[in-house]
Amino acid sequence: MILQPAVTCYNWHMASVAIEARDLVKTFKGGVRALAGVSLEVERGSVFGLLGPNGAGKTTAVRILTTILRPDGGSAAVLGHDVVKQPAEVRAIIGLAGQYAAVDENLTGLENLRMIGQLCQLHRKDARRRAAGLLEQFDLSEAASRPVKTYSGGMRRRLDLAAALVDQPPVLFLDEPTTGLDPFSRSSLWQVIEQLVGGGTTVLLTTQYLEEADRLCDRLAVIDHGQVIAEGTAAELKADLGANRLDLDFASPEEAEKARQVLSERLTEPMNLRESVLEVTIEAGSRAVIEALRVLDDACMVPSGMAVREPSLDDVFLALTGHGADEQ
Amino acid sequence: MTTAAVVAPSARSARPSPLRTVRDTLVIAERNLIAYVRIPEALFFSSVQPIMFVLLFRYVFGGAIKTTNPGGYVNYLMPGVFVQTVAFGAVGTAIGLAEDLQKGLIERFRSLPMARSAVLAGRTVADLCRNVAVTALITGVGYAVGFRPSHALGFLAAVLLLLLFAYALSWGFAAVGLSAPNSETAQVMSFPLLFPLTFASSAFVPVQSMPGWLQAFAKYQPVSEVIDAVRGLMVGGVPDVSGHVIISVAWAAGFFLVLAPLAVNRYRNRT
Numbered sequence A: 001m002i003l004q005p006a007v008t009c010y011n012w013h014m015a016s017v018a019i020e021a022r023d024l025v026k027t028f029k030g031g032v033r034a035l036a037g038v039s040l041e042v043e044r045g046s047v048f049g050l051l052g053p054n055g056a057g058k059t060t061a062v063r064i065l066t067t068i069l070r071p072d073g074g075s076a077a078v079l080g081h082d083v084v085k086q087p088a089e090v091r092a093i094i095g096l097a098g099q100y101a102a103v104d105e106n107l108t109g110l111e112n113l114r115m116i117g118q119l120c121q122l123h124r125k126d127a128r129r130r131a132a133g134l135l136e137q138f139d140l141s142e143a144a145s146r147p148v149k150t151y152s153g154g155m156r157r158r159l160d161l162a163a164a165l166v167d168q169p170p171v172l173f174l175d176e177p178t179t180g181l182d183p184f185s186r187s188s189l190w191q192v193i194e195q196l197v198g199g200g201t202t203v204l205l206t207t208q209y210l211e212e213a214d215r216l217c218d219r220l221a222v223i224d225h226g227q228v229i230a231e232g233t234a235a236e237l238k239a240d241l242g243a244n245r246l247d248l249d250f251a252s253p254e255e256a257e258k259a260r261q262v263l264s265e266r267l268t269e270p271m272n273l274r275e276s277v278l279e280v281t282i283e284a285g286s287r288a289v290i291e292a293l294r295v296l297d298d299a300c301m302v303p304s305g306m307a308v309r310e311p312s313l314d315d316v317f318l319a320l321t322g323h324g325a326d327e328q
Numbered sequence B: 001m002t003t004a005a006v007v008a009p010s011a012r013s014a015r016p017s018p019l020r021t022v023r024d025t026l027v028i029a030e031r032n033l034i035a036y037v038r039i040p041e042a043l044f045f046s047s048v049q050p051i052m053f054v055l056l057f058r059y060v061f062g063g064a065i066k067t068t069n070p071g072g073y074v075n076y077l078m079p080g081v082f083v084q085t086v087a088f089g090a091v092g093t094a095i096g097l098a099e100d101l102q103k104g105l106i107e108r109f110r111s112l113p114m115a116r117s118a119v120l121a122g123r124t125v126a127d128l129c130r131n132v133a134v135t136a137l138i139t140g141v142g143y144a145v146g147f148r149p150s151h152a153l154g155f156l157a158a159v160l161l162l163l164l165f166a167y168a169l170s171w172g173f174a175a176v177g178l179s180a181p182n183s184e185t186a187q188v189m190s191f192p193l194l195f196p197l198t199f200a201s202s203a204f205v206p207v208q209s210m211p212g213w214l215q216a217f218a219k220y221q222p223v224s225e226v227i228d229a230v231r232g233l234m235v236g237g238v239p240d241v242s243g244h245v246i247i248s249v250a251w252a253a254g255f256f257l258v259l260a261p262l263a264v265n266r267y268r269n270r271t
Helices: A006-016 A058-065 A087-091 A109-119 A124-137 A153-165 A183-198 A210-216 A234-241 A253-264 A288-298 A313-321 B018-038 B040-064 B073-102 B105-110 B118-144 B152-179 B183-199 B212-220 B222-235 B241-269
Strands: A017-028 A032-043 A047-051 A073-078 A094-097 A171-175 A202-207 A219-224 A227-232 A243-249 A271-274 A277-283 A305-309
Touching: A017 A058, A017 A202, A032 A047, A032 A058, A032 A073, A032 A202, A032 A219, A032 A227, A047 A058, A047 A210, A058 A073, A058 A171, A058 A202, A094 A153, A109 A124, A109 A153, A109 B018, A124 A153, A153 A171, A153 A183, A183 A202, A183 A210, A202 A210, A210 A234, A219 A234, A227 A234, A243 A288, A253 A271, A253 A277, A253 A288, A277 A288, B018 B040, B018 B118, B040 B073, B040 B118, B073 B105, B073 B118, B073 B152, B073 B183, B073 B222, B118 B152, B118 B241, B152 B183, B152 B222, B152 B241, B183 B222, B212 B222, B222 B241
Parallel strands: A047 A202, A047 A219, A094 A171, A171 A202
Antiparallel strands: A017 A032, A017 A073, A219 A227, A243 A277, A243 A305, A271 A277
């Protein structure tokens, strides 16, 4: 292998990285440590997913990268612009769509997008034209002149995403773009995001849904308690996870607890008790299922039902952190 | 260095020029005015209270209050009502910004390449426009109950003065709105600031009728100064009007110079 001179490597590296964060630390008033040293690298033109439960620090990371919040420690840059030292430069090249659908309810869809366009220094006429084009693209033309308060949740999210795209930013941040949406709205939003990525936009999105990350992201980082605890492609994470989960239903939570005690003497697999269901994370192709049933049979315990499932985000968290995604 | 290779595709300059600040301010002001026009109820209900004060003091309490100014108590009352109304209008600034914060709009604005002060300046300018409308309405109501300013020029000068003062004050309430966790709290936080200023003042009764310890505050506090100046300009009967006008303008300038940077600072650092 031929070693390249270091400086060339550096150049190549800088040009190919769209978002870079190093050891970001943020502690909020009251001592809540939202970020405890997060480092990320997002390649240009790729979709990067930040996966984690509520309160993991995903939104804080996005707010720092979009210059809304200053980090207490560490540094971050978007397309080479430091988010603390050059916030104005960063703002000119990013778009942000948040989980709270930040659009003005009293304005119409068209007025919202026109306003954003004007604030991005487009002339009124151009801003209006751009707004109309985006409304068309997001299937909101019919609702263009209605106040946003009459919009459905899915329409608001689409408008919010459109608002992030007014300036045609090369880097887009999407903070839980589909949280709280019905499945239909979710998949239509996914299509839009996929189109954008096809156009070369770099996207960093946060999500609680493995399915969403699976479908949209080239790479993922799992974040918990303000730290990145795993990183890789969705396939890598799943493989690391060990693939499957065995759900054993019992007649009562007490019986399930008893089964856990019995099983934990013989199995090393992580287990999670959810009321009367005992969830056992098992490696794909391992003998753990047979072993588990044998152990239960020896103890004269009969589950009322059982299933082997594909891993969910909960399983990723259980395996990586030892607690479920909805626990803090 | 390698930065040349990764310069942003955007050709726009990063530092907002003064012209851009003005443009952004107008865009935000327009946005807020659209909301006022679209929800006329808000404007209507914010006018109900001053109208009730006019009727209450004109017809219920007024007979018991002795004033010496020309034109009787109604002429004494109306300048006070004008100033009280625009001062309470500043609560709208606090509520509006707290709402924007709550709904995530401020986050969006902070992620845009716009002038940082424009969100606040746009809000205060819109509230200034609202104050113009409310002042016109109160003038009509006052006229209907017998208020007669002594001459038009003095009246206009007084209106300008009270709008100026209200504008400076609304920056202070912008800071309040940006410090509140939600719009309800913004409102609750605003009233204790405004009640002593507007009631322990020369708005409804002569300061001389108050107990001595209160007179000291009521006579020299900024809202009384503005009321005295406005009253002198509108209906006369106030000694040393120009002195009150100068002190009022100084208060307005002082408020603006202290409160506007404070509010912008709150806007920048709000987490």
